[in-house]
Amino acid sequence: MRSMNTFTATLKQLVVPVSIAALFTLFTACGGGSEASPTAGTQAVSKAAVGEKIFFDTSLSEPAGMACATCHDPARAFTDSHALAISMGVSEGVIPGQFGGRNTPTIAYHVLTPVFGFAEEGPYGGLFHDGRAATLADQAGGPPTNPVEMHNPDMASYVDKVKNAAYADDFKRVWGNDVFDNVADAYSKITATVAEFEKTDTRFAPFSSKFDYWLKGRVQLSSDELDGFNLFNARDKGNCAACHPSIAPSSATPPLFTDFTYDALGVPRNTAIPANGDPNYFDLGLCGRADFNSPTLCGKFKVPTLRNVAVTAPYFHNGKFSNLRDVVKFYVTRDINPELWYPPDGSGNIVKFDDMPDQYKTNVNITEPPYDRRPGDLPALTDAEIDHVVAFLNTLTDGYILP
Ligand code: HEC
Numbered sequence: 001m002r003s004m005n006t007f008t009a010t011l012k013q014l015v016v017p018v019s020i021a022a023l024f025t026l027f028t029a030c031g032g033g034s035e036a037s038p039t040a041g042t043q044a045v046s047k048a049a050v051g052e053k054i055f056f057d058t059s060l061s062e063p064a065g066m067a068c069a070t071c072h073d074p075a076r077a078f079t080d081s082h083a084l085a086i087s088m089g090v091s092e093g094v095i096p097g098q099f100g101g102r103n104t105p106t107i108a109y110h111v112l113t114p115v116f117g118f119a120e121e122g123p124y125g126g127l128f129h130d131g132r133a134a135t136l137a138d139q140a141g142g143p144p145t146n147p148v149e150m151h152n153p154d155m156a157s158y159v160d161k162v163k164n165a166a167y168a169d170d171f172k173r174v175w176g177n178d179v180f181d182n183v184a185d186a187y188s189k190i191t192a193t194v195a196e197f198e199k200t201d202t203r204f205a206p207f208s209s210k211f212d213y214w215l216k217g218r219v220q221l222s223s224d225e226l227d228g229f230n231l232f233n234a235r236d237k238g239n240c241a242a243c244h245p246s247i248a249p250s251s252a253t254p255p256l257f258t259d260f261t262y263d264a265l266g267v268p269r270n271t272a273i274p275a276n277g278d279p280n281y282f283d284l285g286l287c288g289r290a291d292f293n294s295p296t297l298c299g300k301f302k303v304p305t306l307r308n309v310a311v312t313a314p315y316f317h318n319g320k321f322s323n324l325r326d327v328v329k330f331y332v333t334r335d336i337n338p339e340l341w342y343p344p345d346g347s348g349n350i351v352k353f354d355d356m357p358d359q360y361k362t363n364v365n366i367t368e369p370p371y372d373r374r375p376g377d378l379p380a381l382t383d384a385e386i387d388h389v390v391a392f393l394n395t396l397t398d399g400y401i402l403p
């Protein structure tokens with residue numbers, strides 16, 4: 001977690017409030033964002049509108065069948081809605097039977113993620129569970145050629161598909177007639193186009209949950225929801241807000257429920273992930289990145305937003321949990337009743353933090369509530385209190401209809 005003051009200060013320095021203000025202006029100005037065509041004399045086409053077409057185009061994979069939206073379905077806050085992904089914890093690629101190693105996160109509200117950096121308390125920001133992509137455009141360049149995702153053999157084959165798409169002329173109107181001449185250049189323009197859609201379309205940052213309307217005084221929370229909110233914030237109870245802040249980071253931005261820091265929670269191993277069939281394979285998070293090898297970063301993953309969390313199962317970087325109540329119960333009983341979550345070894349001893357190599361287990365956070373307990377202690381939340389926290393989390397789903 002980051003202390004509130006530092007958090008606000010860092011956000012101010014790094015998110016550049018101007019960009020948030022600009023974003024909101026865009027939202028109100030045109031609802032979808034637009035950029036005039038640089039090609040004079042042709043009808044103006046918005047970059048975001050072309051980006052939207054690319055985002056939903058299932059002909060851009062090899063073979064055809066998978067778009068960004070296949071894994072990031074707007075009906076589920078841009079997560080994977082396939083039953084298999086929810087039960088296994090990870091998404092299947094366009095080649096049947098090929099699975100990635102990580103849960104598909106929501107990509108809503110990511111326009112507000114600061115670029116990756118280091119603050120006094122450690123790393124924060126960046127895209128992906130390990131922050132390795134600096135910008136939405138960098139990120140959008142990954143899936144097209146990832147063999148367990150859209151499976152294009154190379155950039156040229158992806159560019160070629162866009163060149164033959166029905167909206168290729170619109171793409172040229174945005175970028176110029178010679179845009180397809182150079183493969184690397186065209187590829188980066190395609191990713192910038194998709195990023196423009198993600199940055200400007202209101203569906204990615206609607207702030208239309210019951211909680212948002214409650215903040216504006218337009219609806220009441222039920223007593224269970226309100227109790228859950230208080231337990232979520234209370235330092236000696238859930239203490240969830242320590243890492244998932246429920247206060248607005250700036251006057252222009254409502255609460256995001258993430259401070260964008262990284263932490264090791266010791267989430268149990270998900271044996272459904274094919275890569276985990278190798279007992280020596282571990283997803284090390286931050287220290288698994290090519291650019292870091294500091295042992296203190298091993299097992300740490302980015303704190304995700306909790307907006308829409310009720311509709312974005314499965315949970316955690318490895319998709320281990322498919323039920324929100326289990327997640328909250330895990331937080332408060334991990335250190336009191338580890339046998340509920342971790343398997344025994346050959347001699348019947350429970351192996352805590354079984355998804356991390358032994359030498360990194362000391363990185364797991366065992367000092368901050370709610371996981372500062374020891375066997376015999378009372379959990380930070382009772383069963384009824386867990387239900388109330390879950391009731392509160394349910395108020396974070398966008399698209400709430402005011403009574
Ligand atoms: C096969 C499923 C799949 C497809 C297709 C896919 N993604 Fe993703 N996406 C994922 C997974 C899994 C992650 C997390 C990967 C990681 O952390 O290493 C992710 C992460 C992201 C993130 C970062 C989210 C965060 O929390 O930091 C963004 C943004 C994103 N995807 C956008 C896209 C775009 C744009 C496309 C199309 C060009 C796309 N994705 C295609 C599965 C998919």
Ligand code: HEC
Pocket residue numbers: 001232238239240241242243244261262263264265267301302303304305306309312314315316317318327328331365368369370389
């Ligand atoms: C010390 C920081 C910290 C505290 C305190 C904390 N969390 Fe988290 N939370 C995280 C991190 C880090 C992750 C991602 C871990 C991972 O993927 O391995 C996470 C993930 C989650 C997820 C999964 C979301 C998703 O989309 O996968 C939920 C739900 C959640 N937290 C709820 C809570 C609740 C409820 C509380 C309070 C009872 C809480 N958290 C307290 C750091 C924290």
